[in-house]
Amino acid sequence: MANDTLMQAFEWYLPDDGNHWNKISEMAQELAELGITKMWLPPAFKGTKSSDVGYGVYDMFDLGEFNQKGTVRTKYGFKEDYLNLINVLKNNGISPIADVVLNHKASADATEAVEVVEVDPTDRTKVLSEPFEIEGWTYFNFPGRNKIYNDFEWHWYHFTGTDFDARTGKSGIYQIQGENKGWAQGDLVDKENGNFDYLMYADIDFKHPEVIKNIYEWAHWFVDTTGIEGFRLDAVKHIDAFFMNNFIRDIKDRYSQDFYVFGEYWNAELDDNVHYLDNIHYRFDLIDTRLHMNLYEASQQGESYDLRRIFDDTLVKNFPDSAVTFVENHDTQRGQALQSTIEEWFKPAAYASILLRESGLPCVFYGDYVGIEGEFSQMSFKEDLDKLLVLRKECAYGEQVDYFDQANCIGWTRLNEEGSPLAVLISNAGDATKRMFVGEKWSHQTFYDAMGRYEDRIIIDDEGWADFPVAAGSLSVWIAEE
Structure with missing residues (x-):
């Protein structure tokens, strides 16, 4: 496959x-x-x-x-x-x-009067105000489309929060109030900032x-x-x-x-x-x-x-x-x-x-x-x-064998049965070599660096192993020449 x-x-x-x-x-x-x-x-x-x-x-x-x-x-x-x-x-x-x-939805077609509370941006479970009214950009009726394909209109009660009060020009995180409103349950969204339901614009209420x-x-x-x-x-x-x-x-x-x-x-x-x-x-x-x-x-x-x-x-x-x-x-x-x-x-x-x-x-x-x-x-x-x-x-098929034995040079092989195996090496420091196995059936075969970092060739030994090189801070991928 x-x-x-x-x-x-x-x-x-x-x-x-x-x-x-x-x-x-x-x-x-x-x-x-x-x-x-x-x-x-x-x-x-x-x-x-x-x-x-x-x-x-x-x-x-x-x-x-x-x-x-x-x-x-x-x-x-x-x-x-x-x-x-x-x-x-x-x-x-x-x-x-x-x-x-x-x-979320952005760039609403009109504002609506919305009752909200302001919450702490670093902890959205912390309420900073009593309920008050803002002019929120929460009404979407898509006049340019004129109800083609779908006639649904979005109103404030379809959202959980917004971030701008058009009445005062003030930005903040405003949690919309009303029946069955509120952020998603804390276990169902990320817990960053207390509750990360609100991200941006008019935040959609997936409970509605x-x-x-x-x-x-x-x-x-x-x-x-x-x-x-x-x-x-x-x-x-x-x-x-x-x-x-x-x-x-x-x-x-x-x-x-x-x-x-x-x-x-x-x-x-x-x-x-x-x-x-x-x-x-x-x-x-x-x-x-x-x-x-x-x-x-x-x-x-x-x-x-x-x-x-x-x-x-x-x-x-x-x-x-x-x-x-x-x-x-x-x-x-x-x-x-x-x-x-x-x-x-x-x-x-x-x-x-x-x-x-x-x-x-x-x-x-x-x-x-x-x-x-x-x-x-x-x-x-x-x-x-x-x-x-x-x-x-x-070539990237077959058993994967990792050679994660050095802090500054790692490698792995893919023992592909249908074509050439791969021998991959990554260095983040100096030049390095790593002895890796590619299979006995490849003994005496010539391998080359398919990434072109090395011009020299490598010969696989009698038992299917070779010392594969990689240049400093580089990548080499060795495959069979034939």
Whole structure:
């Protein structure tokens, strides 16, 4: 069975030219040939303006079709471009995954009088005021769409909180009052800041029956309209896990158990990740935030980092069937809220650590693949990533044997039975060698460094072993020459 590989097909600073859906369509065949099998697409829904990356969601039923918020298209293009891209991906054997932003709504059409209490931003369970009235941006009726596809209107009682009082011009975190209101139960959202139900904008109340009904209506319309084959769920640590468990259960029951879903649970504590997985009955996977942070720390600390710890406390080590592994994403790139950008010297090694191992679904970041321009520029790693993707597609199979026996040099082999085995080495200090086994059937065979760091060849000994080298602060991947 071929390895699955995911690509995140966007980064934060893409140009606001409406051409991205078409650009990815043009890349699809090449990416498929490299082994990309799933494509995480950015949010396709109308946001606060044409340049919105997609997380300031205004209208989930507008995929770049209606003149709303000063634009018909989204940042990435028009509805017909999006639908065409999905078909192109499928025709190339790539499963399209939609970024779904359910936590909040932004850029309301009008204000409403709302009774609230102000809460402490550092502890949202702590109330700072008596109930009082604000003018909140909580009324959504989508006049540009004019009730096409769905006639639901959103009011203050469909939300749990907001962050701005238009009457006074004051910002804060305002918890909406009323019957059955309040944050999600503390056990069902992340416990950061006391209760991290509220994140931004108008925070959706997933306990309200009208909200639940509308989200299901939207999901059925969206999947039926687009033919999308999976969801990436944004900000799940802020969304009631009881709702999310039921929602994904029902989506999979309606469409397919193969409808692939993974969630952004931005929390590096293994216990918290496991608690969330328990809450959702392991119905979908989570990004491996701890692994990303380990890779980031390794890139920052250089030779003082003990590479033997690189997988400590990670999902991929402890719950491999639930882990989406990644090196970088749109939140961790330079200039973003969760900036934790892996240093360039270590990035190829970091990608080898997700692409050439047996566990987890690895995700390649578009910004690392094509590069990032502008104030927060990052270099392209396309040449190395193309090599690693081909190695994953063709060689990264079979038993994995780890050689994590040195603080500054780790290695592993993949004892592929159908083709060449792999011998992978990572150094974060000086030149190093490591004696590793690739199989007796490869005795006297010549191996070369597929990454091109070494020109010399290695000969496997009579018993299937060799001393494989790696250059200082580098990565080498050795495979059979024939």
